[in-house]
Amino acid sequence: MTIDNPTPRSRLRRIPERGRYDRETIDAVLDAGFLCHVGYICDGQPYVTPTLYWRQGDHVYWHGARASRMLRTLEQGADVCLTVALADGFVLARSAFHHSINYRSVMLFGTAEAVTGEHVKAAALEDFMERLFPGRWRELRPITRQELNATTVLRLPITEGSAKIRTGPPKDDDEDCTWPVWAGVLPVQTTLGVPLPADGMPTETSEPNYLQCLPHLNLGHPK
Amino acid sequence: MTIDNPTPRSRLRRIPERGRYDRETIDAVLDAGFLCHVGYICDGQPYVTPTLYWRQGDHVYWHGARASRMLRTLEQGADVCLTVALADGFVLARSAFHHSINYRSVMLFGTAEAVTGEHVKAAALEDFMERLFPGRWRELRPITRQELNATTVLRLPITEGSAKIRTGPPKDDDEDCTWPVWAGVLPVQTTLGVPLPADGMPTETSEPNYLQCLPHLNLGHPK
Numbered sequence: 001m002t003i004d005n006p007t008p009r010s011r012l013r014r015i016p017e018r019g020r021y022d023r024e025t026i027d028a029v030l031d032a033g034f035l036c037h038v039g040y041i042c043d044g045q046p047y048v049t050p051t052l053y054w055r056q057g058d059h060v061y062w063h064g065a066r067a068s069r070m071l072r073t074l075e076q077g078a079d080v081c082l083t084v085a086l087a088d089g090f091v092l093a094r095s096a097f098h099h100s101i102n103y104r105s106v107m108l109f110g111t112a113e114a115v116t117g118e119h120v121k122a123a124a125l126e127d128f129m130e131r132l133f134p135g136r137w138r139e140l141r142p143i144t145r146q147e148l149n150a151t152t153v154l155r156l157p158i159t160e161g162s163a164k165i166r167t168g169p170p171k172d173d174d175e176d177c178t179w180p181v182w183a184g185v186l187p188v189q190t191t192l193g194v195p196l197p198a199d200g201m202p203t204e205t206s207e208p209n210y211l212q213c214l215p216h217l218n219l220g221h222p223k
Numbered sequence: 224m225t226i227d228n229p230t231p232r233s234r235l236r237r238i239p240e241r242g243r244y245d246r247e248t249i250d251a252v253l254d255a256g257f258l259c260h261v262g263y264i265c266d267g268q269p270y271v272t273p274t275l276y277w278r279q280g281d282h283v284y285w286h287g288a289r290a291s292r293m294l295r296t297l298e299q300g301a302d303v304c305l306t307v308a309l310a311d312g313f314v315l316a317r318s319a320f321h322h323s324i325n326y327r328s329v330m331l332f333g334t335a336e337a338v339t340g341e342h343v344k345a346a347a348l349e350d351f352m353e354r355l356f357p358g359r360w361r362e363l364r365p366i367t368r369q370e371l372n373a374t375t376v377l378r379l380p381i382t383e384g385s386a387k388i389r390t391g392p393p394k395d396d397d398e399d400c401t402w403p404v405w406a407g408v409l410p411v412q413t414t415l416g417v418p419l420p421a422d423g424m425p426t427e428t429s430e431p432n433y434l435q436c437l438p439h440l441n442l443g444h445p446k
Contacts (some may be wrong), residue, residue, distance in 0.1 A: 009268055014291055035310050037260040039271035043353045045232055048262035050269050050308030050328055066235055085273035087258050089416070096352055096363050097370040105273055129319055139404045140319050147320040169421045177423045182431050184424075187416030191445060193312070198392045198406040204403050222414060222445025 009109050012163050020163040029104045029163050030055045030084060034132070034217060036062065039081040042073045053082070054128045055132040060108060061115070061124055066090050070151040074112045082108045082156055088209070089187040093170035096181040101184060102165060108161035115153040118145065124153050133210045191222040226382050232332050233385050243386040252327045252386050253278045253307060257355070259285065260302040265296045267346035273410040276305070277351045282378040283331060284338070284347055294375040297335045305331045305379055312410040323389060325408060330419045331384035338376040341368065347376050355440070356433045383430060 003023060012019035020026070036053040039046060049070045053062040060082060074080055084106045086111050091100040115124050122143060129137045170183050174179070195211045213220035226246060229235070235242035245251070259276040262269060267283040270318045276285040283305060287294050297303055307329045338347050345366060352360045391404050418434045436443040 009270075011271075014288055019394040033309060037262075037271050037273075037306060037308070039262040039265055039269040039304075040270050041267075041335050044264075045302055045332070046262040046264050046269050046304045047232075048304045048306040048330070050260075050326070052304060052324060057304075065237055070285060079268055081262075081269045081271045083260060083271040083273060085258060087262070088411075089419075090355065092356070092359075094364050095370070096348060096360065096373070099352070101275060101386050103273070107271070109268070129322070132313065133315070136315075136320065136404070141317050141399045141402045141404075143319050147318070151320070158329060169419070172421075176364045178425060180363045180425050180428055181359070181364075182428050182434070183421040184279050184426065185421075186434055187419065188413055188442070189416050190411055190413055193410030193412050196312075196392070196408040196410065198395075198408075200400045201406060205403055209403050211405070211409055219411070 003161065006162065010107070011159050012164060014164055020165065021121045023158065025163045026106050026158060026161065027055060027167070029086065029106045030060060032104065032217065033084045033086050034124055036060070036082050037082045038062065038070060038074070039083065040070060040073050042069060053084070054131050056124070056127050058158050060158060061128065061153060061155045063125065063128070063151055063153040066150055066152045068152065071154060072090055074154055075114045075152065077111050080110065080112055085194060087184045087188050088167070091170050091185055092149050092183055094172045094176040094181055094183050096172055098172050101168065102168070105164045107164070108156055108158060108159060110156050110160055112154040112156045115155055118148055121148055121151070121153050125151070132214055133208065134215065135211070136208065166190050190219060191221055226384065229385065232385055233330070233383050235385055235387060237261055239339070241387045241389055243388065246381065248386045249329050249381060250278060252329045253283060253310065255327065255440065256307045256309050259283070259305050259307045260431055261285065261293060261297070262306065263293060263296050263301050265292060276307070277354050279347070279350050281381050283381060284351065284376060284378045285425045286348065286351070289375045290371055291375065294377060298337050298375065300334050303333060303335055303379060308343065310411050312408045314393050314408055315400040315406050317395045317404055317406050321393055321395050323393065325389050325391070328387045328388070329336070329384060331379055331381060333379050333383055335377040335379045338378055341371055344371055344374070344376050355437055356431070357438065359431065359433070381429070405431055413442060
């Protein structure tokens with residue numbers, strides 16, 4: 001399945017061979033991350049707000065306090081550009097010019113809509129929690145109506161956008177390849193650290209499995 | 224030293240106690256990261272472009288191919304919002320509502336200017352390289368005039384913006400603190416992976432120290 005692409009705003013201009021427009025690639029990048037950057041215009045000024053997100057089916061979701069400027073602006077139908085970028089490694093070439101970075105990124109365009117209705121909104125928040133911490137939602141103190149009312153959930157359809165991916169070694173000019181300097185890829189990765197328990201937990205509280213690995217994100221402790 | 228803050232666009236509205244406007248805090252966040260998200264408006268549409276950046280003195284710099292839409296738009300004086308966000312940990316509370324994330328972020332506003340002049344531009348690129356990989360610049364095949372001409376370097380003064388930081392444990396409602404579920408912080412961290420050497424290196428090429436740790440970023444291999 002490909003999305004309605006490329007459009008004038010989603011078509012890659014620079015290094016178009018890195019661009020992908022199929023949902024399988026786009027979804028794989030979205031599902032590997034948890035932090036996006038939401039771009040929007042308010043009073044003629046561009047803003048870029050970092051926030052957590054999750055994908056469910058054909059939409060990307062995010063949420064926040066109802067009073068948020070970003071959420072209030074987008075709820076009213078402002079154009080949004082939602083970007084996810086995952087850094088995978090520094091690419092060290094023999095010349096400064098050919099240095100690069102290995103990355104996976106997605107840029108989505110469109111207008112967001114609010115997820116409304118108590119049950120639908122609660123189900124969306126449950127999806128978010130379960131994606132990160134499987135089994136946690138039902139163990140929590142249940143969400144209240146007041147808490148739901150204070151929370152805005154937005155979603156953006158995955159219908160216009162692109163993925164951009166760089167992988168592999170440096171691409172040096174042929175005549176540079178014997179230059180006596182180390183070249184290659186220095187990977188970077190995101191890993192979990194040692195969990196820090198809160199004060200006051202009942203002593204019999206057990207450590208859930210997701211403290212060792214967030215399975216959906218494939219995010220674990222360093223080996 | 225504080226910056227000219229807060230202005231209407233840089234003042235934090237949501238959870239203002241997380242906001243900081245002093246240069247020491249802002250610079251520390253900027254210096255701990257390498258990937259920013261640049262927001263700008265082109266033909267009325269917001270775009271958010273991920274790119275590498277570096278700080279030198281009172282400016283944040285970034286660069287790219289001269290043909291880049293983002294760089295061409297910003298070079299002409301368009302308003303920019305440059306955001307850096309570093310995720311430090313998932314904050315797991317006893318209620319869904321009080322879940323959060325520990326993070327350090329900076330949002331800067333203003334207009335960028337092009338760094339021009341061959342020597343000045345080369346010096347800026349050398350700063351960028353040396354910040355990541357100390358000692359590497361002088362070991363590389365020297366940059367050519369053509370490569371410099373094909374590269375745009377922009378900089379944004381650090382004069383308007385804010386940092387926003389969350390640290391510490393979950394802030395549960397008092398009556399929830401004995402709820403029998405694990406609560407605390409699950410740290411996330413960025414670490415280096417095992418270097419992947421490129422094909423064709425002369426056999427006597429030694430591994431530089433920065434493959435073990437990028438000292439400026441305090442980014443090393445997992446312990």
